[in-house]
Each structure stands twice: as C-alpha cells, then as structure tokens.
Amino acid sequence: MRLGYGEDSHRLEEGRPLYLCGxxxxxxxxxxxxxxxxAALHALTDALLSAYGLGDIGLLFPDTDPRWRGERSEVFLREALRLVEARGGRLLQASLVLTLDRPKLGPHREALxxxxxxxxxxxxxxxxxxxxxxxxxAPSHVQARAVVLLDG
Structure with a gap:
C-alpha cells in the first residue's frame, strides 16, 4: 500500500473562471x-506523484513553460495516473478537502x-x-488538500 498527500492554493480574482474537480x-x-x-486536481496530481516519489506538478508541468498556459488540469491528473499505473500502482481511494469562502460549494457536491x-x-x-x-x-483564495491510497 502507498499513501500520497498533495495540496494547492490559488488567489482568486474577479472575472476569472473557477474550475474545481474538473x-x-x-x-x-x-x-x-x-x-x-x-486547485482540487492540482492537489490530487501532487498526491499521486508523492506516493511514488515522482516529484510534483511543478516539476512535470512548470509554469515557466508556455505550453501549459491555460491548460486544463485533467491533463496533469491523467499523466500522474499514467505514471502511477506504469509502476504497478492502482488508486483505491481519494479524499479531498476544499477551502473556499465563496461561492458555496454545497449545491455542486453531486456534480463534483x-x-x-x-x-x-x-x-x-x-x-x-x-x-x-x-x-x-483568507477570503480571496482557494485551497485544496488531498490524500490518496494506492495498492502497489
């Protein structure tokens, strides 16, 4: 069994789209x-990578590389899953805590x-x-913390 932990946070700005959990x-x-x-998918990506000692999202997808500007975070998560599975890992469970003052996320729980x-x-x-x-x-930020449990 392997355990991975990841977290991420971003400042919030008026007029920008808010993406969480894809x-x-x-x-x-x-x-x-x-x-x-x-932030949710970034934290999960880091958690998967940490379980196998594979660094972090910034190592694989640096913000200095224009190729990743505006990229959807599903790309990062899929690559982390691919790397884990290539090492024989199988994701068993994921837990995520999202901290955000506004908007309220309760109405979106099922979709998330x-x-x-x-x-x-x-x-x-x-x-x-x-x-x-x-x-x-910290009302002008979003934060995510993730823990993943893997077999392998």
Missing amino acids: LQIPSPVGALAHSDGD VDSLARLLRLPQDRIGLTFKTSEGL
Missing part, C-alpha cells in the same frame, strides 16, 4: 494561475463527486469530498 463552477471570482487553476469519479476511475463511495471556509482568514 468542472467550471459559476462564480464571480476564479483562480489566478498559469493553467486553469483547478461525479466528475472526480469519472476522472479518477473510482466508484463514488471511494471519494471523500469535504468543504470548508477560511472563517474569513
């Missing part, structure tokens, strides 16, 4: 990032879990998704 969420603010800024299940190729009961606010400490 979906665009209706919001007046979105992540300021080189890619699409999907559906998207994660599809992207991770896991049944929904193998995906933990928790929402938190910063309690006003």
Whole structure:
C-alpha cells in the first residue's frame, strides 16, 4: 500500500473562471494561475506523484513553460495516473478537502463527486469530498488538500 498527500492554493480574482474537480463552477471570482487553476486536481496530481516519489506538478508541468498556459488540469491528473499505473500502482481511494469562502460549494457536491469519479476511475463511495471556509482568514483564495491510497 502507498499513501500520497498533495495540496494547492490559488488567489482568486474577479472575472476569472473557477474550475474545481474538473468542472467550471459559476462564480464571480476564479483562480489566478498559469493553467486553469483547478486547485482540487492540482492537489490530487501532487498526491499521486508523492506516493511514488515522482516529484510534483511543478516539476512535470512548470509554469515557466508556455505550453501549459491555460491548460486544463485533467491533463496533469491523467499523466500522474499514467505514471502511477506504469509502476504497478492502482488508486483505491481519494479524499479531498476544499477551502473556499465563496461561492458555496454545497449545491455542486453531486456534480463534483461525479466528475472526480469519472476522472479518477473510482466508484463514488471511494471519494471523500469535504468543504470548508477560511472563517474569513483568507477570503480571496482557494485551497485544496488531498490524500490518496494506492495498492502497489
């Protein structure tokens, strides 16, 4: 068994799209990032990579490379899954905590879990998704923390 941990955060800006778990969420603010800024998928990508000592998202997809500008984060997640599977790994479970003051994510829970299940190729009961606010400490950012359990 292997355990991986990853986290990511981005500042939020008015007028930018907000992507989480592979979906665009209706919001007046979105992540300021080189890619699409999907903090959830970035954290999951890092968690998968960390379980096998493969570095992090910045090593594989540096923000200094114009090729990744505006790229959808599913690309990064798919590559991390490919690298893990090439080493005999099989994802068993993923847990994710998203911290965001606005917009509220509760109304999007089902769609977010559906998207994660599809992207991770896991049944929904193998995906933990928790929402938190910063309690006003950091209202202009989004943060994601992820833990993954793998066999192999």
